[in-house]
Amino acid sequence: MSIIFMDSFDHYTTSAQMQTKGWFTVAGGTGVPSTAQKRTGGYSMCGNGNLGAALLMTAVPNGTAFYVQVAVYLSGAQAITIIGPSGNPIDSNSYQCLVKVDATGVLSVATWPGPANIGATPAGTFRFNQWNHLQMKFVISNTVGEVEIYLNGALVLDLANQDTLSQSGSPATVTSLFFGSSYTQYYDDLVVNYNDADGINDGYLGDVRVVCLLPQTDAVAAGSNADFTPSTGTDHGALVDEATPNDDTDYVSSSTLNHVDSWEFPALGYTGDIKGVQMSLRAKKSDSGTRAIAAVTKPAATNRVHATNHYLGMTDYVYWKAIWDENPEDTEAWEVADVDGAEFGVKVTV
Helix, strand or coil, rough: CCCEEECCCCCCCHHHHCCCCCEECCCEEEEECCCCCCCCCCCEEEEECCCCCCCCEEEEEEECCCEEEEEEEEECCCCCCEEEEEEECHHHEECEEEECCCCCCCEEEEEECCEEEECCCCCCCCCCCCEEEEEEEEECCCCEEEEEEEECCEEEEEEEEECCCCCCCCCCCCEEEEECCCCEEEEEEEEECCCCCCCCCCCCCCCCCCCCCCCCCCCCCCCCCCCCCEECCCCHHCCCCCCCCHHCCCCCCCCCCCCCEEEECCCCCCCCCCEEEEEEEEEECCCCCEEEEEEECCCCCCCCCCCCCCEECCCCCCCEEEECCCCCCCEEECCHHHHHHHHEEEEEEE
């Protein structure tokens, strides 16, 4: 797997929902869904306040190249942090390196301690009051660190053989990304990936959009797996189709090992290459004892169960993500027809 995380921000309406998926507020800042500025879909993420929001993500070892594709909207006339990979998301003084935009549209990269700039673009590079798409490469190292930045497809900064390793704690992995600073800014269509051993989705993924699809009701198109028990009625899809989760209001449930529930989804409605599919499962367990679930897709005639088991806690609903960089049916790149024809769902695995 090379994609670590993707987000369209289109299935949130509150910051609390975002926090259950790995986002959290930092140092008094907030990250909230917003309709004020939207690049694609219905929402973006608005960062507002000191340091804004942070994403806790799969750890990437120092020395490994990882990439951040994100659209950014800034109103201008302010010095502002866009993003900074860090080993400790709670302590802003332990970031590895960060990308900034000043009031003149200069994009620059700084490292800690200092902060000390290690590179900058000419004034006017970043345009305010419009969406800008950034593709950024980071390699965290004290000798061969790298930062590359593409803005709307053009290479604007290329830094090599830099010291990008924080001198405050010097963590061995990157575990989080900061978004935001002391002013209001918007982010959309976020994808994070890294170079790993399988060679899939390594490098830059391009100017991407992230599309959010929600299950369809059985009345429109019923899934072929219906082992779980509906909390009310008989329509499985209707109990899991909310953009804003209603948690205990309606749901499907099972305590039986190997039970599977899968649902049909609407067509993408787009053409083009598909880099990967991420399924977000929101679940909890209702009693003591160990219980785990896994994401399922059925691109053809067979249920394909994701390799990751998600062990559930009680009381709180939490998002669990599963990413398929390739179609597990044929281990080839996803095509639009694959996604349009697939069911997605959940299996009780433990």
